[in-house]
Amino acid sequence: MIVKLLQVLHKINLLSPFGLYRFISSIYKEGINIMLLLNIAERTYGDKIALVDGNETLSYKQLSAQCQKLSMVLKESYNIQEGHRVAFLCKNHVSLVQSIFAVSRLGADIYLLNSEMSKSQFNQLVEEHHFNLLVYDYELNAYMEESPYSKANILSYHDTLPAINNLLHTTVAKNQKILRSSTSKIILLTSGTTGKSKEVTHKPSILNFLNPFSTLLNRLNLLTYNTAYIATPIYHGYGIAILFSFIALGKKVVINDRFNAENACRLIREHNVEVITVVPLMIHKMLQTSVEDLKSLVCIASGGAKLNPKLVEEVSRKLGDVLYNLYGTSEAGLNIIATPQDLKYSTHTIGKEIKGVQIKIVHHNKEVEDGKIGQFYIKNKWSMKNGQSPWIKTGDLGYRDSNGYYFLCGRTDDMVVSAGVNIYPIDVEQVLIHHPFIEDVAVIGISDEKYGQTLKAFIQPRANESLHKEALIDWLRPRVAKFQLPKDIVFVHQLPYTALGKIDKKRLG
Structure with missing residues (x-):
């Protein structure tokens, strides 16, 4: 741990005699x-x-x-x-x-x-x-x-x-x-x-947060940037963690009291912003507004909500290899990062764990092998300090593949059991989002007298495009298992989102 501390101090220019003096005297003072x-x-x-x-x-x-x-x-x-x-x-x-x-x-x-x-x-x-x-x-x-x-x-x-x-x-x-x-x-x-x-x-701690901070420096290359725009709410764990990281690095930090795509694009252009923190919905809206204004971005750090594969491909095509997917929770902090290279391996992955994180995937109270779906359990030194167990149950379902990459399959309360078969709505969503006429999609479970539960899909078509249930089912049938076919499809003008940029499935029914 001391070696890690010295490495980080060196990277942020605090290992010189004067730098160490500033560091030690600041601790003494504050x-x-x-x-x-x-x-x-x-x-x-x-x-x-x-x-x-x-x-x-x-x-x-x-x-x-x-x-x-x-x-x-x-x-x-x-x-x-x-x-x-x-x-x-x-x-x-x-x-x-x-x-x-x-x-x-x-x-x-x-x-x-x-x-x-x-x-x-x-x-x-x-x-x-x-x-x-x-x-x-x-x-x-x-x-x-x-x-x-x-x-x-x-x-x-x-x-x-x-x-x-x-x-x-x-x-x-x-x-x-x-x-x-x-x-x-x-x-x-x-x-x-x-x-x-x-x-x-x-609890703020220099030693406890060394690993996530060092990982941000290395995987996101934060030392090379001058200006950052925090578009995500500071009241969210993701927003405040990035704020502290940028302050420690002496960056120029741009913030705004509310997100608006037009204003965000203007801020990026005027301040020549290189790195931005966003939720996926923000990226989508900014790309629709002005790709040209986003050309200065070399690091788009996305977190807080799932990143759909179509958006990953769109960012790569229009802006290059600039998208990073960060996975963390309020309780456990930052734990997994997918770099642009990881997203080339798979547009679906959330990446690999950062140093200092232990992850086990548990189903029916037993840790499962690679490729099997279970709930993520996470342990690290920077997680919340008021929990009863060092292992934090995230509520997120997913798996790790044989190459060490992690994939999300939704929340534990999202899983649908239909005629005894476990169905993960995210699997169907990730297929539907690739339909050329679909802008956005959400799939939920609904009660069914015969099967216990079945799927219901909410589809937001792309502007000026029309879709029909029968044609969409025909398109979907060869791409998913029979038990994954939605029993009902509803077309909506706009899917509901929470203030943090997640699809609000509680408002769907």
């Missing part, structure tokens, strides 16, 4: 929290641009100074301290990033809330978690007004009302000091926009 990353970055990159959003542009020196001041103001005005809980209900913007660093510096726990959640879910969360402070966007003010939350709260941005951006103009005592702290944790609340949320706790 403690082990995410402000440590920013403190080192500020000393290393100084006036280089760190963060850009729709409102402002900050250098590493400016970002660090503002985060330090904000931590003092939050301590003085809101008494935020070790053990407190601070929640964020925010889109991607500078105020969110500043507040996360400042709160971590104070040793308080950071709760990242899905800004797309319902009001009833928000009410449930504030009653369960007893937050000491809540930072929220003005557009979500109705959530606060209609909730039982009664403790301290503050807007992220506002011209006149109390807000994070206005706190930065507060005068703080010159002799105020903050003791170093290593107690802050990052808590993600999973389950998307429906259902009861589950806490997933991650």
